[in-house]
Amino acid sequence: MNAEAGTLLFETTLASSAAVLLVLLLRRPLRTVLGASAAYALWLCVPVALLAVLLPRSEELPLALPVAWQMAPAMAVTPAGEMQAGWNWRELLPSLWVAGVLASIALAGWQQHRFRRSLGQLRRRDDGLYQADATAGLPAVTGVLRPRILLPADFEQRYSEPERALVIAHERSHIRRGDLVANALAALFGCLFWFNPLLWLALRRFRLDQELACDERVIARHPRARRQYGEAMLKTQFDPSPLPLGCHWQARHPIRERIDMLKRPTPTATHWTFAMLFAAALSAGTGYAAWAAQPAATPAVATSTSAETLYLVARQIHYGGIAGDGVLSQWVRPGEPAASTVGDGTQRWKSTLTVAPGAQEGTAVVRMRIERGEPGEVVAEPVLVVRHGEPAVIEQGAGDGLLYRSQLLVLPLEGSREATEARLRELLASGATVVAAAESPRWPPPTYPAEAARQRIGGKVMLLVSVAADGSVADVQVEEATPPGVFEAVAVEAARQWKFRPEMKDGRPVAGQVRVPISFEPDPPGGQDANGG
Template structure:
């Protein structure tokens, strides 16, 4: 996974998780009042449901109907939807990784500080462990071998009834798997350290966890509410938190916990209704996150320039203009090998469109063009064209209204020989120089450039969006790009500055000096 893909995934999971957190924060008190603390605590399942839903494959769209073939002028414009540059993505990923490390160290220090603060532990006859300290106890610690730890004055401070209730509380945590759940919460806090909502939600989750555990104990011994409440008041608050455990201290809402003791346990039908509500919320939240996720298909390395160890050779050139869903058209051009399929990739609003062309010379001045148009890997159309050299042709796949594309893909293309070069073919006249060390070592790769052009089509800024392998072909690609000229974007009849994404592929040369796989489209 590249840095850019990692950041995209973090962004998607952060948005989905934050939305689910807001839903739970807004509804937890209502759910507690209507269905009890246990189901209010279960509502936090909405958060992992939303996050996990984002990791599922995106929904497949139904194929679009195929419209008629028609001739259209070859439009020229620039790509306007981009991902961050590689350097920025790598830097952001490094900052995130450092934050994860620091957050993990912080929680580990809190855990160690709490455990060291317990002092010497001694095994009791009832199976629990007695600490030499008192703060924040009783508590249950240990993921693999959970242990109930009671304070040094456990026998003198609490009555036998209170002691039994408090130990039952801690055993309930163990039985419910709360320690492992808290470990997952701690992991999420480390991974999403940059999101303040996650930290706020973690505190409220622990509050709801204690309330749910209290409710379970009181439901079992309803006639001992008073003793249970007095035990809470006698508990001394801890000086620091316990990330991977459960204990009675550290800002737990004692007022809410005592007020909860006054509530009457919910009836079976009410609890059943709550389960249905929570399940429906979890399913709806997960489905919404899954349906809203953008496609994460990576930009393929079949690109617009074939860089060779030497000068460009004569051949054939195809120029493309692609418009998707009434967006501004995207222009690209490049060489092609007769009879060999070349693929052009376009990302648009989370969908990946592929235009695969197989162009074969026919009679003098004519070409047959076999096309395959795919959306997210699904074939949408496969028409065949016969075009004359230098003349425009086009294909529309989708829906049109009043001679305007509403939904789908509109393709314009023109085929000519490479020796009939125009200003916008400078990418073919000036291919990147293949680095000598990479050529000698048989190293190939690709670079995706982001090129800012002025109204005359001259590059003003060239940046590397991503490269493979990193840094090997960057300088050669940037140097060549400043020699290129592009068709500027036309807006309201006037040329305006714009930005383009230009993929560049480097095929390692073989003995005869030609790329191993032949030239790539441009």
């Protein structure tokens, strides 16, 4: 399980737990006011909230301030001092989760098999139902793709004719409402989130509300048969074994609650309608809240290969003391990489960029990959949002000074290639230059948290820094952090000490914004390193 998968598991656990708590809070009062079916419908909030987390957030690209400041030097931070060698429990978490999932699936399969084996031989009746040799836990309904109603061996002797009709109506109601599919999904959630005790509590309450809602539907169709229905329930024998994929009478069956429910008045059509509308609205609101709570997604690079969609990219590159030969300009299709290399050996630097249309008109997203040395170690992978025809800069800083600087101009194909190239020459001749980003020595790096260093926890933080016209930091916001709650505080604390050299407009400094990606990289076990920025 990588960091992204771990973050997704954490977010889905948090969203589903919040939805479960909401349902547990509302189910009893809603059942009292609107009936058992309304309480059962509330459980739709849980899968909706869980699935909403899987949906990507829309891109959020603030462009009100100079785009040249949209990305600043990437910063890598390593813990200072000697690391304590020892057992890293975090490395065992992915294996532990997978083992728990497999064990939960195996347990559910064994429970299903044990119940089926306890039934003995099944005989198909003339009415399409199945009669077993056993009696405990029956009647029941099992199966997902091919549901079967299972009757006990003494079905005709145990129940009177009206009671038999009610029992069969109850089991058929389970099938019509899709309860078997719901139970299969609930069992799947239980296996995936086996470590969450709140979910296991919710599964028991979910089964209770399911049975009460089914009883309510049957009584609504047979309002004069409440007494016979209650007597049929009292005659049914419990089965101590659980049934993951089915509905049967377990040892913890809610017989008392079901009998009490028979005394309540049947909800009217107005109650039914309002209950379903309320459940749908609450589920939609819960899903939206879970979706909106996610961090905004990083702008994606387009993969279009249309011959008519082209960008003319001009770059002037400096790697430490090595400068590229003049301005490199080339035509680039969206999503196709364009590379440039300078130097050799340990001083070999390579940058590869891809360009894609931006979310706002007149903008482009430039994703870069900066490598150093032979065969090439990835130094940074920054992302810039640039306006067409306006200069932008990307810098990769280090503790010993500036290592990499690339000035960019991006123009989309407008008319002919010759006309677009002429426009580029005009911009270069007019002296269009890129504003200077922050100086690396003026960027003190964050302090690596001691507990994270001890446990060799690494991560990334993306900061959005608002810079005043005098170069000071006006505000710092955390746009994204992995893992959450570990590195945000130290990153923000360090950013408030930074000093920038602002852009000049008409001879005057102006305010702006800059995105700063910070990577926290733990040392290998037993190793040591110093903070780097």
